[in-house]
Amino acid sequence: MVFKRSNFLFFFIVIVLLSYSSVFPQSISYAKYEDWIKLPEKKEVPLVKTFTIQFNKQIFVEDIDGIVIESEDMFIPVTIGLKGNEATVTPVEYLRPNTDYTLRIFLDHARYYMNFSTEKTDENFLYMGKKDVVSEYAPDEIIPDLNYYRLDMEKGNPIRIYVTDDYEEEFGKGFAYTEIEDIIKSIEKIKDFQPYENVNSSLDIYFYTDDSDTPFPEKTQGKASSWGEHTEILINGSTLPFDFRPVLTHEIVHYFDQQSSLDDQDKQEIYEKFWGEDYRFWLLEGGAEYSAFFHHKYTTNSFNDLDLISVKDSKSSIVKYVKKLKSNKAILDKDIQLNSFDDIKRASDENYGVTLALFWYLAEEYGYEEVYEYVEYIGDHFEPEQSISGSEKDEIAIQFFDKTEEEILEDWLEYFDDFQ
Structure with missing residues (x-):
């Protein structure tokens, strides 16, 4: 099944945790800042990381024009916290392995940057722990404690896979979602197309049951919906009394079509x-x-x-x-x-x-x-x-x-x- 909604545009947002308010970075032009202050470079940074930056004076919300992590032409949204002369910076999305990044800090009186590279790993399918998630299917609700797996196709944005505990208990940990990479490669070989290499596109896939504590529809087998270049796939195991991997493939084909x-x-x-x-x-x-x-x-x-x-x-x-x-x-x-x-x-x-x-x-x-x-x-x-x-x-x-x-x-x- 395929569903379409009107396009939307996604911008990175800096959230200041201390004041619980949002700060939108001003339009950035690096060329106009001649005196960047370079912070010490870091190597082998963990994929889940909070950076602590110390300044020589106390920093307030109004001092900040923006903070962002970038890699080539991709921007990683972050959350920040302020306490005295320290700022903590945490990527909203977990970092990719063996990748070079730059953390840029725009204050009203100075500009800082720090180059860093992440740790190496041969694994492109990683369990990233529990995560609270907001889905476009229910944008006003937070879905708590989903198991978050990240599939890195080595191009574009990683594919995010969210699985409820009861799905894993009922069908087995790893069932269907560990085959996503092979399914995608099978389809891209036929279609001669890699939708995930588009850095503006993204794919989230949810596996759940009718007993899951989610706002997702019951009695839905599989569903693929797109919001602009963002696609979300739902797989409800409760409605499928058979091995439903072909249903998953069916919806992944819709993802290819929606990006074509x-x-x-x-x-x-x-x-x-x-x-x-x-x-x-x-x-x-x-x-x-x-x-x-x-x-x-x-x-x-x-x-x-x-x-x-x-x-x-x-x-x-x-x-x-x-x-x-x-x-x-x-x-x-x-x-x-x-x-x-x-x-x-x-x-x-x-x-x-x-x-x-x-x-x-x-x-x-x-x-x-x-x-x-x-x-x-x-x-x-x-x-x-x-x-x-x-x-x-x-x-x-x-x-x-x-x-x-x-x-x-x-x-x-x-x-x-x-x-x-």
Whole structure:
């Protein structure tokens, strides 16, 4: 499932703990300060660190223009505390291993900087302890004491993984979330795209159950939502009586799509004109289902006794999956004519097996890359305010597939024997 909300812009904030108020650093131009005071350089700094800076006089809130930690083109937000002539500076986000940073302090009368480098480690998946978290799903609430794991992909921002205690007790410590790196690498190999390398993007993934003390929705299996370039994924183990790693992969594919040109607002408007608002079902949900079953090989589940839902790369296996989701009721509404790909949402009553079947058929018949080239061409060929005629739609489909979408759907139904 994929959800979209309006974009937002994130700025780093310096919070002065002593007065419980927020200070926003003024616009910084390093070039105008000629006399920076260099503090002693530090090596092998722990990833969880509070710096204590001593000055030669007492420092007050009004003396501070800003404090920030930077690395290349990334800024790390910090919290600060003031007591007499000492200032404590703590990164809000834990530091990355084997990385060079600069701590910069902007006072009204002087500018200080300190270069430091963090400790080295071969581990890119680290347990960072318990953490109180604020999620965009519930921005007004603090979610306390989540287990915080950090996955460093060596580019961009680390992926933050939050797990409740009861999730680990029920499914086993490490289940599903320790496979995230391998899942991401499987998807990026197919899509030839690394969304996490964008320093402005970020990904948080939450694992919980209905018994967890969180504000997250119950009865939700998996959900991926984006706020600008920030994406959050929810995985609720309580609603999934099977090995739900394919659901996790499905949502991670949405993360890739949300950070790609598919999420461009103008192109979304074009796609809605070309297919209708239901295009997301065949394209986004179909593509996510296809990758969940065919683009990643899952490791043996040694954490619990949940069975993995397996859909093999075959017609019979896909039909079995379609019928399982429909409880052997009628698969397609015969009263709904299939003229274009988006019609399958209404005709199947949102059967995810059906959209998998269509995407699998298109990939097998015409090629996985060709499907996305078709979509990309449509997004580039039209303007949002431009009307699109039926003949134009048919011409583009014929250009890529030698058939109209209506003809392809007829062949598809014949191939699957109308899912009888």
